[in-house]
Amino acid sequence: MITIGIDPHKASLTAVALDATGRQLAVRRVAVNAGTYKTLMGWAARWPQRRFAVEGAAGLGRGIAQLLAGGGEDVVDVPATLAARARLLDTGGARKSDPADAASVAHAAMRHKRLRAVVAEDHTTQLRLLAERRDDLAGERVRVLNRLHVLLRDLIPGGAPSDLTADKASALLRGVRPLTATDACRRELARDLLADLRRVDRQLSANQAKTSQTLAVTRSTLTEIHGVGPVVAGKILGHVGDIHRFPTIDHFASYTGTSPLDASSGDRRRHRLNTTGNRQLNTALHTIAVCQARDPGPGRVYYLRKIGEGKTPAEARRALKRRLANVVYRHLAKDQQRRPTVSP
Template identity: 65%
Template sequence: MILIGIDPHKSSHTAVAVDPGGHQVAQRRFVVNAGTVGQLMRWCQQWPERRFAIEGARGLGRTLAQQLAAAGENVVDVPSTLSARARLLGTGGAARTDAADATHVAQVVLFRHDRRPVEPEDQTTILRLLTERHDDLVHDRTRVLNRLHAVPRDLLPGGAPTGLSADKAAALMKGIRPVTATDACRRDIARDPLADLRRLNRQVKDKEAEMRDALAATCTTLTTLPGLGTVLAAKVMGHVGDISHFPTEHHFASYTGSAPLDASSGNNVRHRLNTGGNRALNSVLHTIAVCQIRDGGRGQDYYLRKIAEGKTPAEARRALKRRLSNVVYRLMKRDQRNHLSGAARHTEALSSHSRSGLSPCGRPWTDQRKAFGCVHGGGV
């Protein structure tokens, strides 16, 4: 098995072939253009048994990794942190070259067999793209709202009230009677962010509708958890992807940053706050915990029980986040099992009907094809 490590850049990709002993066999630099993948595949044909290791398959190497995975190649993702550690352990000084970096990427996969394979993008990728765009629009809307608070400050006594919206801002500006030309200019300037706010409100609603449709296509039950709405459920599925990558709920909690880190030493057993992990998922768990504590129910009961045990509010909230991480993991595992069992039943039904000469509707295949005009070259 030849490992082909690739160090991707914006304008070029450097590939290095490494044998099972970790020694370099060949190297080549490819200019990034429409024919890069074809050139790479022709170069790799000399090694029928091959495996690709790409640094940052979710970053600069995303396009190349997805093209190789779609072609049926064995591709794994190597985070830049692991390749940096391999570079520190390597010999040859601190000089960095693209070929050396690609070699270290391949060596990581050679000695680390737990690297996650790159899979073709699916519905979860769409959800992640929609949630990232939704977050950008919400941030832009917050910036425009702050601007709307700043501009009327010099036109209205006390400025605009809190909880400002587009309709409230429009009503306030209608009541402004400028005295000087400068005040008239301030009022006219305030109309631009108001138009931007209305536009951003429409875009946010459109993105939420798209997320709702994309989430419905996954048949997930995450939204049944109190405090977990459409936007948060789409963010969870977009960042997690395939839940089978996490063997246990403890691995999932470590990935979300909700599990404390063991900092024991000798007889001193203690834990510290985990500030790593996926911070987007950690933020989702925090929002769910805050909503459940506020709205009541089993989450609030668990929180109050921890408070009664002597925990501080922050510690009790972190304990609830850890429990919610387990619940989210179990829901996603259950959805995956239901999806797999449903697909298996559908395949078995098609197979049994094919053996009996009947369509899934219970009619002969010939009659079924006639009903849709598919016999003798006909079609719909």
């Protein structure tokens, strides 16, 4: 089997072919343009038994990785940190060049057995894009509301309520009668911010509708879990992708940052909070845990039992999150086994 490591850049990519012993067979630099895929495949055609390893296949290498996967090639994603470690362990030390980087990517792929296989983008990719866009819109909405609060505080005695909405802000502004030119300027700016707030609210509603529509195509059962709506389900599916890339429930829990880290020393055994992992998935699981700890059901029973064992509310919530990671994993695994791959 020939392993072809690819070091991608914006304007070019460098490919290095290694045989099974790690011996370098050939190097090729290809300009990134409309003919990149054809040129690369023409060069690689001499090795029928081959697989490609792309550094950052979810980032800068997404373009070529998707073209290769769409063409039926065997492609794996090599994280940049893993390729950097392989380069440091090589005989060249820390010397850095595009061919050396591509060779390091290939070496990492040969030595690491659990790299993520690159598959053609599908509805889960769309859900991730929609989730990221919703996070951007939610952040923008918070910024607009904060600026609007500042202006209304100076225009209205006592300011605006904390649960400010576009309709409430509009009603407040209708009653403002500026006494100075400066207050008139504040009112005009507040009206501009109100228009921005209405625009963002419309975009958030459209985003949620599109997420629900895309989620329906996947036929996911995640929404059967209490506390999981279309937005949370879309975020989970978008960030997980192929659930089979996690060999066990424990691997998935580690990826979501819900499994506690062992911090034992000598005879003292303890665990500490895990702040690593995918923070977007961790946030989604936190949202589910908050809902289940609040509302009647098995989740609240488990939460109260942990409280009774002497755990703090935060510790009990983290224990519930760990259990919920198992529940989510099982739903995703069953859903993926039940349906064929959904094409966009």
